[in-house]
Amino acid sequence: MKFLDQAKVYIRSGDGGAGSVSFRREKFIEFGGPDGGDGGRGGDVWVEAVAGLNTLIDYRYQQHFKAKTGMHGMGRNRNGGKGSDVTLKVPAGTQVFAEDNETLICDLTTVGERHRIAAGGNGGFGNAYFKSSVNQAPRRANPGLEGEELTIWLRLKLIADAGLVGLPNAGKSTFLATVTRARPKIADYPFTTLHPGLGVATIDETEFVIADIPGLIEGAHEGVGIGDRFLGHVERTSVLLHLVSATEEDVAQAYRTVRRELEAYEHGLAEKPEIVALSKVDTLTEEDRAEKLEALREACGRRPLELSAVSREGMTEALRALRDAIGRLNPSEPPHEDPRIAAAKETEGGR
Numbered sequence: 001m002k003f004l005d006q007a008k009v010y011i012r013s014g015d016g017g018a019g020s021v022s023f024r025r026e027k028f029i030e031f032g033g034p035d036g037g038d039g040g041r042g043g044d045v046w047v048e049a050v051a052g053l054n055t056l057i058d059y060r061y062q063q064h065f066k067a068k069t070g071m072h073g074m075g076r077n078r079n080g081g082k083g084s085d086v087t088l089k090v091p092a093g094t095q096v097f098a099e100d101n102e103t104l105i106c107d108l109t110t111v112g113e114r115h116r117i118a119a120g121g122n123g124g125f126g127n128a129y130f131k132s133s134v135n136q137a138p139r140r141a142n143p144g145l146e147g148e149e150l151t152i153w154l155r156l157k158l159i160a161d162a163g164l165v166g167l168p169n170a171g172k173s174t175f176l177a178t179v180t181r182a183r184p185k186i187a188d189y190p191f192t193t194l195h196p197g198l199g200v201a202t203i204d205e206t207e208f209v210i211a212d213i214p215g216l217i218e219g220a221h222e223g224v225g226i227g228d229r230f231l232g233h234v235e236r237t238s239v240l241l242h243l244v245s246a247t248e249e250d251v252a253q254a255y256r257t258v259r260r261e262l263e264a265y266e267h268g269l270a271e272k273p274e275i276v277a278l279s280k281v282d283t284l285t286e287e288d289r290a291e292k293l294e295a296l297r298e299a300c301g302r303r304p305l306e307l308s309a310v311s312r313e314g315m316t317e318a319l320r321a322l323r324d325a326i327g328r329l330n331p332s333e334p335p336h337e338d339p340r341i342a343a344a345k346e347t348e349g350g351r
Contacts, residue, residue, distance in 0.1 A: 007059035014042025016144025022075030040080030042120030043067030121145035160211035163234030168215030
């Protein structure tokens with residue numbers, strides 16, 4: 001399944017049904033009076049977060065959604081029925097924005113959450129409504145009100161407990177594939193990862209969700225490379241694991257480059273708890289390892305972890321550090337009890 005995290009959609013709620021002009025006609029009843037019923041209300045447009053989805057790809061092929069018009073009123077005081085609603089089904093973590101793509105309408109963070117985006121028009125009154133002591137036989141009825149027509153943007157931000165950030169080829173996808181059952185594309189060239197990925201990691205009988213995003217390069221906030229558009233997928237995480245490749249000539253500069261991009265992106269990413277790790281340490285000699293660890297320690301202000309997917313060195317320690325950070329921030333919601341785990345497992349390993 002292809003990944004799509006933003007879609008433009010056109011919606012329209014249903015018009016209200018028209019009221020009826022009718023008079024009672026029965027044998028032996030000379031003055032039956034008005035009996036026109038009211039029109040029904042138009043259908044609403046809803047958006048609902050459902051389980052089993054992690055992409056907005058469905059909205060690439062259908063962008064127009066219209067609810068049904070309410071039924072018109074009829075004689076014998078029969079009111080029209082309500083028009084059928086339309087529900088847009090989206091993954092948990094989807095935000096709905098107005099046409100300007102900046103004004104937030106709603107944010108659906110949990111499965112089952114619903115929000116009405118456009119209300120259907122009210123039905124018109126039939127002529128029975130207008131009967132009065134001074135107007136015994138009204139010959140007027142109201143048309144139904146028109147529905148609302150909107151252009152909205154759907155923007156998906158994956159919900160995960162921990163996020164992986166770093167330059168291209170920092171080892172993010174390799175880390176995800178090593179500690180989870182996810183199978184992202186891995187190759188020895190930059191920007192192997194083109195779309196965000198999710199995986200469920202387990203450590204000491206505790207499960208939590210890890211999100212991997214394409215690598216950042218200098219100027220990403222200005223659109224260089226893939227840009228920073230995928231950083232939204234780690235906005236909801238509790239902690240960031242910042243991977244710096246040991247193959248970088250200047251690991252301190254590599255660390256600072258990513259930090260500058262996080263700060264330029266804003267939205268609170270630069271303030272999130274961060275765990276720094278030097279990856280691919282199996283490629284270094286002991287002397288080079290000590291030198292690069294010290295340079296990275298000076299850049300980030302603390303001793304970084306040492307990771308190697310080949311030898312599995314430091315993997316357990318990294319998972320425990322992530323678990324502890326998540327637990328400190330969400331003490332009342334242990335990750336293994338989170339319903340997001342089940343949703344991530346359903347989509348783990350492919351789209």
